[in-house]
Amino acid sequence: MITRTIILFLVTTVSIATGYSQSEKKRIRQGNNEYNEGNYQEAEKEYRKALMEKPGYTKGTFNLGDAMYEQENYEESNKLFTEVTERVTNAEQKSAAHYNLGNTYMKENKFKESIEEFKNSLRLNSDDANAKYNLEYARKKLKEQQQQQQQNQDKNQDNKDQDKKDQQDKDKKDQDKENQDKKDQDKKDQQEKDKEKQDNKDKSKGDQEKDQKQKQQPQQISKKDAQRMLDALKNDEKKTLQKLQKQKAKAAKGVKSDIDW
Template sequence: MKRIYLILLITTISLSAFAQNERKFVRNGNKLFMEAVRDTTQIDSVKFSNAETEYRKALNKRPNDLKWNYNLADAMYKQQRFEDAEGKFSELAEKMEEPIERAFANHNLGNTQLMQNKLDESIESYKKALRENPSDLETKYNLAYAQMLKKQQEQQQQQNQQNQDQNKDQNKDQQDQNKDQQNKDQNKDQNKDQQDQNKNQDQNKQNQDQQNKDQQQQQQPQQNKISKQDAEQLLQALQNDERKIQDKVKKEKAAKAKRMQTEKEW
């Protein structure tokens, strides 16, 4: 609502031309311009465009006329061609000779900049206008409005920055948590792998021990077991040894008995 109000605050300077032909074009332009301004229900871009055409016809005759250029800039602003109007009002603000005229030019320059959201530029233009015309309430109001928008913009930027920083910190915390969880999962997997490896080693050792035990059990009967032929041979050998021993004992006894008999005969 305030921006629409700002559009209505445009100050129009429409002066009569001195030459007859130029006066006709300017008069037609002013008539179209004022008819469009009276209709507050809508912006009559057609009439403003036609007013611009008439002003340009006059400026073809006198291109350096500051006041007619001022009216042309007003017509462009009303058509919402803010960039074109800004360029024209910026030139006029430097060229106008009277303080009140420079104040009007800077006031409207500030409006074109405000409508383009060039807040810093519009604030500076309104300040320039107030230096030339300190009592202008409309310029004071527009300056306060631009400053309020500037403050809101800074607060929004600050809030956005805080949100970005907060999101950045949250993302970093989440990344750290994910990293910690990955490390935990990795360590868990490594521990599980180690446990599985140890379990496999224990199982392998048990299997090896069991295998060795089985082999020993298999070998023991084989070592204790003797074939019938080997048993007979062993028994025969033992009997032979026994006979040899008995024969030796008999011989020794016979020899001893013979010696004893010989000794008695003597």
């Protein structure tokens, strides 16, 4: 766990600049009292009032950053502490601003930035034990973060590899099924063709056998047809007989008697 995260400027012990009225200092003291009681919203109000009365008041800016930090508004806190680091020239005050800024980055899990701020704080105040401790803590957290990121990356890669393998297996399974379905369909089509061919062959053979059988069997006719044919034969026979009789009669008329008178 990091050490006490926030340094609070107290107007009774620290004098940043001269020329400020007692009104701003009073606001700061009231804000500090609220802050120490844990009333961070009330402390924020007092610090803002001090800044309204004296814009650019460094103590007000610094302590407002503290109040925003305690309310977990780290973005605003970061902005205020950065403003102090750019404005003040006093090494101790500048070191304190970098220290608080480092803690703000820690809360945002920005450990690289946090490490740099603790280093900046120690460059200005190398004896700050809290800054040294928090620097090592930030380094430890950065290492853990990088290890976790690597694990997540490895896990994501494993998941990607598994997804890829699953997709390949699925594609192969689908392709195998498609090939088998095609093979089965081709086999079925061929069987149907063979069956149709055999059916046609059997039908042709049956037709031939039927024709052959019909040729071998005497043709059956009805009694009516038989009578008609018989009548026709009799009629033809009668006509033929009549014709012969006529021819005989004609021949008889033309014969001379060979008698010797």
